[in-house]
Amino acid sequence: MSLPFLSRNVTNAIAPPIPRAQAWARTYPATNEKPLLNLSQGVPGDPPHQVLVDELVQVVKEGKGVGYGPILGEEALRRGLRREMGRVYEWEGADEEESRGVEEGGNEDAEVGEEGSIVSNNNENGKGGAASIPPTWDEIGITSGCNQAFFGIMLTLCERGDKVLIPVPWYFNMLMTFQVLGITPVPLPLSPTxxxxxxxxxARKILESESNAQTGSGEQGSGRVKAIILVTPNNPTGCTYPPELIEEFADLARDYGTCLVIDETYRDFIPPSGSVSGGTDTSTLPTKSQPVAKPGKPHSLFQRPDWRNHVISVGSFSKSYKIPGHRLGFVVAGQEVMRGLTTVSDCIQICAPRPPQIALSAVLPQLRDDLAQTSARLGERLKLFKRVVESVPGWRVEAQGGFFSYVRHPFRATAENDQEEGDGGWIPSEQISKILAERCGVLTLPGAFFMPTRDDPLWTTLTEAGSVLVHDRWIRFAVANVDDEVVRRVPERLEQLNGIMVKEYGYELAP
Structure with a gap:
C-alpha cells in the first residue's frame, strides 16, 4: 500500500533500471579464469589525466570553492568551455575573441549577489549584432551533470501536459524526467535498416499531426510539442547523426515554433572527418605519444544567425574528462532561456560542485591531446568489437559510436516452444541480457530498458506505426569502460550463450 501523500508522477515513473541489471551480475559465479565482463554502463574506464588530478588536489588543499558560487557556474570555466567549443565547432577566431573577453573582465571582478549569483555582466545579446555570433560565455551554464542539465531545461520549457518529440530507442533517464514532470513523450520510431x-x-508528419490535434490556445500546458529531443552520438544506439541532418531538425523546430534540444554528452568521440567505420585491423592502436586528429565537427548550429530562438544544447564533462563522480554538465542557450534556467537551478543546486569547476578552468587546453587520444582509441575499440562479435553466428552490430554498440541478438522461439515470449517469436531482450549476465558473465543493458514498457500505450503507438522495434531484439554494449582484452573475450561468452539458448531452451538461432 503506497503512502497517500506521495507524488503519483514519481510513483508511476519507471524505476532506475541499472540496479536491476546489476542484480543479475551478482548471481554470476565469477572466477579468475572467467571474470565478470561489465559492458553495461557508459562510464570512462581510465582515471582523469594527471594534470587534472594535480590541479584538483591543489584546489582542495588551498580551500578554494568551499563557499557558494555563481548559480550557472564559475565564469572562468564558462569562458574556458567557450574556447573549447570554438575548437570543436570550428568558429573562426574563437581563441582571439575569448582572449579579448578575458582581458575585459574575469570572475574576480564580477558582482556576486545572494547565494553567489552573478547579477550583472557586460554581454547583452541582441544588441550590436550579437545575435548573429556564436554563444557568449554567459550563454553557457554549468550544472551538476548532464542529467540535471536536461531536467532543468525541461522544467524551464514545459508544464504538465506539454509534449516533446523524441526518437525511440531513448535514454531511460529522459523518460523518467518526462514521467516525473508530467510531460508526454511523442515517439519518433527509428529503424535498424x-x-x-x-x-x-x-518527424514532420508527426508534428503536423500533433499540430492539427492540438487543443487550447497553444499556451503552455495545452498539449503543444515544446521540443524536439536529439542525442548524438546516441545513447543507446551509438549512432552519430550527420551535421546536415541535425541542421534539418533545427529547421524543423523553427518551422513549427518549437526548439531543438540536443544532448551532446558524447560529442568529443565523433570520428575525425574522412574516417570510415568498419572492421578494419586494430592490431596497432594509437599510443599516447602518437599525434591523432581531433574528433570530427558535430554540426554548425551555433553559426546560425537565429540559433538562440530555437536551439539548446546540453552536455557533460564526465565522459570527455573522465570525472563522472564530480557531476559537471552544461547548457548552451540564449539569454532568455538562461534566465529561466537560473531560477530552476537555484532551486535545485544553488551551484554545481565548485572544486572541479575551478580545476578544469585552469587546465582545459592541456587536456586536448589526451581527449583526442582517448577518442581515437575508443573508435578503434568499437571497430574491434564489431569484428569479433560478428564472428559469432547470428550476432550483428547494427549501430555504434560514442561509448556504445547496439547489437541484434539471434534468438527466436520455434513452433514447439513458442509461448508468446516476444513479438514475432523473438525472445525479449531483457531475458537474453539476464541469462547472458547470470550464466555467461557478460553484463549488458537490454534494448527493452530504452523502450516504452509493453503495458504502456506508447508501445501500442509503435505497433500501430509498424515499427520493427516491437521485436525487441537489441542489446546495448558499452565499450569505453573496458580494455581491448575484455572485448576479445566477448565472442567466447556469446558462443556459450548460443549453446544455452539452443540446447537448453530449444530456441532457434536465426541469421
Missing amino acids: EGFTPSVTT
Missing part, C-alpha cells in the same frame, strides 16, 4: 538515424520526413 537506417542505422537508427531519425527521419526528418517522419
